[in-house]
Amino acid sequence: GNSVTQMEGPVTLSEEAFLTINCTYTATGYPSLFWYVQYPGEGLQLLLKATKADDKGSNKGFEATYRKETTSFHLEKGSVQVSDSAVYFCALSDLSNFGNEKLTFGTGTRLTIIP
C-alpha cells in the first residue's frame, strides 16, 4: 500500500536559517503530493502541492519538487521566521476504488524557530 516517510522531529532552527524537511513516499500509480501545516490549536492547512513529476509547488516562501526518480518531495525554505513554527505533514493522494481522493500522511515534523 501507499506510505509516506518524513524526517523525524522535532527540528529547532534559528530565525533566517535554511530549512529542509525530507519526505519520501511509496505508492502505486502516480499520486499527487502535498505539504500540510498545522499551527497550534488549528486544523491542517494545505501549504503546497504538486500533481505530477518535476512539478514544483510553492507558497509563502516554501518550495517542494516532485521527484519521481527518488520518490521524494522535500520541503525547503531559504529563510525561516518565528511564525513558521508549526507541525508539517507530507502527504500523498490517490484515487480509491470508489473514485474519491484518499490522503496518506507522514507522521509530521514539529518545527520550532527561535529568534
Place this chain on the structure above:
Amino acid sequence: NAGVMQNPRHLVRRRGQEARLRCSPMKGHSHVYWYRQLPEEGLKFMVYLQKENIIDESGMPKERFSAEFPKEGPSILRIQQVVRGDSAAYFCASSPSGARGTDTQYFGPGTRLTVL
C-alpha cells in the same frame, strides 16, 4: 467564512463507554472525510461520506465504529464500547467534491479522544 468545525475538542471516556465526535463541514461542502492519528503515527484515512451516503469506509475498523452524514446537521463519528487503543486525535476534512485534483480537503482542528 467559518472553517471546518469539530467538537468537542477534547473528549475523555472510560472503557466501555460511547464516544460521539461531530464535524460540521465548511459552508457549501457536501463531502466529508474522517482521519485518525494514533500516537507517533501519521493521519490514516477512515471513511468518506456524502450527504446521507457512506461512499468509502475501507479505513474503518470493522467493529464498534460507525459514521453518518445526515441531510441536516453535522457528520458524526461514533465509537461504541471504547478501548484504550481508541485514544487518538480524530480529524475531519471537507471538500466541495470528492474528485481528484479538483479541490482541496479542508481540515478541522481535530478531536482528541482519551480513553481511561
